[in-house]
Amino acid sequence: MPPAQYVYNYTWYSGDKVDPANVIPNANSNVITGLPSGDFTVRVVNTSNNCSADQTLNIQDRSIVPVASADMSPNTNCLVEIANGIVTARVTNSTEKFEFLWYTGNTPKANPDFSNGQTWTDRAAGEYTVVAVDSKFGTCISEPVVIAVQDATVNPKINVAELHPITNCDPLNPNAVVSASAEGGISKYTFEWFADDQLYTTGPIASNLGDKVYKVVVTNNTTKCKADKSVVPTVLLDIVPPPDVEILSDLTSCLSPDGKATASILGNIKDYIFNYYRKHDNSEVSNEFVDNIIHDLDTSTYLVTAKHRVTGCISQPTEFSISNETYYPQIEVITDPSDCQDPNGGANVIISDMTREYKVTWYGENGYEEQLKEIGYLPVGKYRVEVEGTDGCISSAEAEVKGDVIIYNGVSANFDGYNDFFAIVCLEYFPNNNVKIYNRSGLLVYEQNFYDMNDPQRRFEGVSNKGASVLGKELPIGTYFYVVDKSDGSKPKVGYLELNR
16 A cells, blocks of 8 residues: 655744744744744644654854955046046955945945945045945945045146346336246146236246236146146336437527427437427427437427337436527617608618628508618608518517608798798698797797698788787798797707798
């Protein structure tokens, strides 16, 4: 007969004995899993005869909690983008396989920042945390290990040397030259020069620098570490002495300014630009400038500066004055009168300084013009004389050739139409005249204001109107004396007349 088939029931208990209080729920198979280390008891019952047997089993704890350690290589590059620090981890107490979870900072987070190996490269300086996890179950986890990547970056040490100071005064033409190096060399570095926060130039040598602060930034081409240094060029400006001035001509013309001057620096004119200014308002003089001579200067005080053509440096001004050397002749006019019948007047201009050159021009009415110092045969009239000294400097004077009277000293008062009255020709040109007639005894026998020989009421016809004589009485034949005052400031004319009938 075939052997009987047995059926068994299995009950598992925590501990080393069967204790209903420690029964493991749902553990009814001959195999139980997921147990921790410790003692466990199993009761096996034969269902056919209810025979049972107990056995205690001990599960040993053979798990290993990994102990992690970490090493690093320092970061020597300054840019984060090219950081080259390295962190490496290992488990020191097991040769099993482990995963390494890396975190930036000193605390693990929910998700690792890197989990692709025990080495994490391209790390910047700072702290990193690593934990080791067993690869099989993921239950054995090391304590976190913090490793710090050291900062081994080195900024360049900059050396600056001035090759040439500022010697140009023109701010638009600076000329300082400065060089820079790092660690004694230039090949491994990039040099950038900044002015007013703007890139000025690149390279180890900066030229055409002015009087301001510059900053040179030196960058290591490999590590990208950089440093900067401020540079202020030395100012050593060219000293231009004040110009020497020679006045070539003071003002002599009255027509237009004709002063002239020239300037030099110790006789040197080719290396300088000379600028002239009016002292009273500092306005620049833009007169004609030929062969280093400034022309057409008026009477005034001027300043002149010298500017070096290369350096642009400007001297202190030199002051000079153009004097007024114009000559206006001092003149006086003497005239001789002319009678009203024939032009026989004259005029003469007296010039105080006859040692200087002069030019005389007379102008008269009706277009008269003559260039003589003394002129004659002039008719009655007004004249103007101009005496020119230096160019266009003219003194002028008005002159009048006055008319003179012609006195006829014979009166034949017989009314025959010939010499019937005292004739004084041209006296009408002197309307304020006064005529007096005296007898031989000195008695006034006739006087007339505004004498007019053409007016019978205002002319002497041998009849008295003054003195002891009966007014209107004919005067006896004889010699009389007259005084004709033209009332023009000239000396009265005195003479005698013969009265006949």
